[in-house]
C-alpha cells in the first residue's frame with residue numbers, strides 16, 4: 267500500500283497552493299481526477315481559440331497571495347481597468363446598476379432613485395432612532411450603518427435587497443438578475459455572501475449616477491489582473507509544473523478518516539496521516555465511509571446550481587466591453603463577456619472570443635435551443651449583427667457552480683466541519699468549504715491549510 271504524509275484531493279488552485287506550501291517539507295500526494303490541472307481555472311483550446319470556464323479574472327486583495335500569483339505568472343499578466351455594463355430596458359448602462367442609472371429610461375430611473383432614498387431613510391431611522399432628515403450625513407458611513415447594510419445568516423435576499431436598495435433597484439436589477447443566477451427561490455436565499463459582491467452606495471452616489479457623472483469606482487472588481495498569454499489556465503499550469511506530488515487522471519473514490527486510508531482509482535489503497543480535501547463537500551462526505559449518519563444527513567442538505575457556458579469564436583466584433591449583465595427575461599443568460607478584450611491571445615487575428623453563462627437548478631439544458639436563444643439575445647443587444655459571424659463554438663458545463671446559501675447550509679456546515687476537525691481533516695476551496703469565493707481565496711486557503719499542518723495543527 268502506498269503511504270504519504272498528506273493526501274490532497276483535487277488539483278484546482280486550492281490543492282495546487284497547498285502542494286506548493288508542502289513542497290520539499292512534507293511528502294504529499296495530490297490526486298486530480300481530470301487529465302489536466304486547474305479545476306475551474308483551467309483553459310481549453312479549440313479551433314485556434316482559448317476558452318476559460320467563463321470569465322475567470324483575478325481580483326487581488328491580499329499582499330501575500332498577490333505577490334505569489336504575480337511571481338508565479340512571471341510577467342505574463344496584465345492589470346486591466348474594468349469595463350462592465352448592464353443591458354436592461356433596451357439600453358446599456360455601466361455596472362454597477364445602483365450607481366449608474368443614467369442609461370435607464372426616465373421612469374425606471376425615478377423609480378430606482380425614489381425607492382433607494384425611501385429605503386435609506388427607513389434604514390437610517392432604524393439605526394439612529396431619529397428622523398433621517400435631521401441626522402448629519404457623515405453618520406451614514408458609521409459602523410452601525412454599515413452593519414445594517416450587510417446581510418446576515420438569517421436575512422433573506424428579497425428582504426435584504428428591498429431594505430438596502432429599495433423597490434426600484436430591486437425590481438429592475440437585483441431580483442431578476444439574482445433569480446437567473448441562483449436558480450433558487452430568493453425568499454429562501456440567505457445573504458452572508460452579499461457583503462463583498464454587492465456594493466451598497468451612498469445616496470449621493472445614486473443621485474450622481476442617475477443625473478450626473480458616470481460612476482465606475484464602486485465594487486470589488488474595478489481593476490483586475492489576467493494572464494497576457496494562455497488564458498487563466500496559465501496560472502494553475504505554472505503552479506503544477508513545480509508540484510512534484512501531483513498525479514493527474516486519478517480519482518479518490520472513497521476515504522476512511524479514522525483508518526487514514528483512501529481508495530484511489532488506478533492507484534489502489536493509499537495510507538495517509540493528514541488529508542486536505544478541495545472536492546465538493548457534499549461529494550466528499552458521500553465518499554467518506556466512516557462519516558456518521560448525522561454528517562451524511564447534513565451533507566445531503568447542501569444545494570448548488572449548475573452553469574453552462576457557451577463559448578463562441580466571433581468574427582468582426584468592434585465592442586470593447588469586458589462583460590455585461592442581463593437581468594431581462596428575454597435573455598436566457600445572466601452574463602456574457604468578451605474574453606479577447608482582456609487578452610488578445612485568446613482569439614486569432616480578426617476574431618473575438620465570447621463567453622455566455624446560463625444557470626439551471628441542476629436540470630439538463632437543451633443545448634440546441636439554448637444556442638438559438640443565445641444568438642438571438644446577442645443580436646438583440648447589439649453584441650453581434652448576424653449568426654454568420656460565429657466561427658467556433660464550445661459548450662462547457664460546470665455541474666457545481668454556485669453553492670446555495672440557505673438556512674439548511676447554515677445548519678449543516680458546523681455539523682460537517684466539527685466532524686472533520688475531530689478527525690484532523692481539512693476541507694477548503696470554493697467547493698470544499700462550500701462558499702462563494704474567488705480564485706485568490708482558494709489559493710490563500712490552500713497555503714493556510716498546508717502551513718497549519720506543517721505547524722502541527
Ligand SMILES: Cc1cc2nc3c(=O)[nH]c(=O)nc-3n(C[C@H](O)[C@H](O)[C@H](O)COP(=O)(O)OP(=O)(O)OC[C@H]3O[C@@H](n4cnc5c(N)ncnc54)[C@H](O)[C@@H]3O)c2cc1C
Pocket residue numbers: 275276277278279280281297298299300303304305306307319320321322323324325516517518519544545546573623664666667668694695696697698703704705706708
Ligand atoms: C461561473 C464562474 C465564474 C467564476 N469567475 C471567477 C472570476 O472571475 N474570478 C475568480 O477569482 N474566481 C471566479 N470563479 C471562482 C473560481 O473558479 C474558484 O474560486 C476557484 O477556481 C476554485 O478553485 P478550487 O481549487 O477551490 O476548486 P476547483 O477548481 O473546483 O478544484 C477542485 C478539483 O478537485 C478535483 N476533484 C473533484 N473530485 C475529485 C476526486 N474525487 N478525486 C480527485 N480529484 C477530484 C476536480 O477535478 C477539480 O480539479 C468563478 C466560478 C464560477 C463557477
